Amino acid sequence: MNAASKDAAGIIAGMSAVNKGALVLGSVEPPVVGVNLNGLKPMKTKQRISEKECEGSFKPESTTVVKCGNDTDYAKQIRPAQALRSGSLTKQQSVKERHRVMRIKAEEDISNDENEEHNGLPKQRISKAQKRRDKKAREARQREEEILAAAEDAKFAPKATELRAIQTKLLERQLTLHNIPSDGDCLYNAVRHQLSQHGLANHSVQKLRNESANYIRTHKDTLICYMTNPKTGDLLTDDEFNKYCETLRTTPAWGGQIELKALSSILKVPIEVLQAEGPSTVQGADEFAGPNLLITYHRHMYSLGEHYNSTLPIDKTVGESGGSENE
Incomplete structure (x- = not known):
């Protein structure tokens, strides 16, 4: 294999290594390596992003952890649901994320129930028809109380x-x-x-x-x-x-x-x-x-x-x- 072929093979191998080792995050594009067809010498048309640059330029925006580059570098990614759909989370991480969402929802339901209990409202959901019946019953009781009070007052009018x-x-x-x-x-x-x-x-x-x-x-x-x-x-x-x-x-x-x-x-x-x-x-x-x-x-x-x-x-x-x- 001549020198030009070796250089081309090295470039292709380098590109494969880059694609395997680096995770494209957000809008950051993968490094692209160009080849000078005349001299068959590698020429970088875009600067390759190192692992350290990737870690420094990414701003964590959520609590979900994903791999960046190799196993030692982590970043926080926004919108866990998007990450679940895109497949960037592992199976174990996806399960944990779903459990976290379910736990938050359960805590919100418990909080709503406590507020309802504090306000004297029943926990179960009440239909509109039942609410109308309850309202009519309250109004009837109120009218009866007012009539009794008026009758009592009328004795001394x-x-x-x-x-x-x-x-x-x-x-x-x-x-x-x-x-x-x-x-x-x-x-x-x-x-x-x-x-x-x-x-x-x-x-x-x-x-x-x-x-x-x-x-x-x-x-x-x-x-x-x-x-x-x-x-x-x-x-x-x-x-x-x-x-x-x-x-x-x-x-x-x-x-x-x-x-x-x-x-x-x-x-x-x-x-x-x-x-x-x-x-x-x-x-x-x-x-x-x-x-x-x-x-x-x-x-x-x-x-x-x-x-x-x-x-x-x-x-x-x-x-x-x-x-x-x-x-």
Whole structure:
């Protein structure tokens, strides 16, 4: 073999040794040796990377260890999963890596379970349907608790306290409440119910309103001193007085002491008003003979304002009603 052939053979052998001894890492290319065809002398077109240079230039980025060059040089490679797929890990290292991933996943599951226990949540996975049922059950329990709490509070509310006081006074007289609708006509319907209970001539709500408006207008000089503007507290002017009478006649305006005086005078009967606090008041007691028409006054029964109810003897049917329809 001549010298050129020996040189070529040596170059080929050297290239095989390089390919066997060095591991290509990342983007580092394997050394390439060129041959000068004229002189058949080896010429390095790219600098061969030594084992020491390989170790110095590679930056470890993960915890997986792989061989670099020979058995004594190691480097850390990023993305173990990629290494597993590329086959750069040995079988033993692949198994260890899978075990490591499984151990980390198990630790995360345990941590999640501990957090769920800390938050009072069950370990097992709950379906969406079960979550909806649990939510409805919680809401139902909450509503029930709120109802019970409201019922307990209602025992001491002004409305309940007032109602108990009125019922106690009625019981002493062997009477019970007869509820009247809260529609603005409660005073007139309570009076109508009392008229029917005593067998007296009854009238429609509209007729009672018309007669009351006429009475107030006729007795303006007597009643005006009791009629004030609710906003200013001043006595009503002539225009305000006329508007008051017209409102009484044409709308379901609430009635008070002025209307009670008018009704007692129109019907020529005394009208007694029983309330929770203080003695009863009677309109027309000095002018007309009894029996009294007995109605009740409630300050706190409805949020919209004061209310009037009628009464019944305890031994009578509670289902009787004065109604609110016109006759």
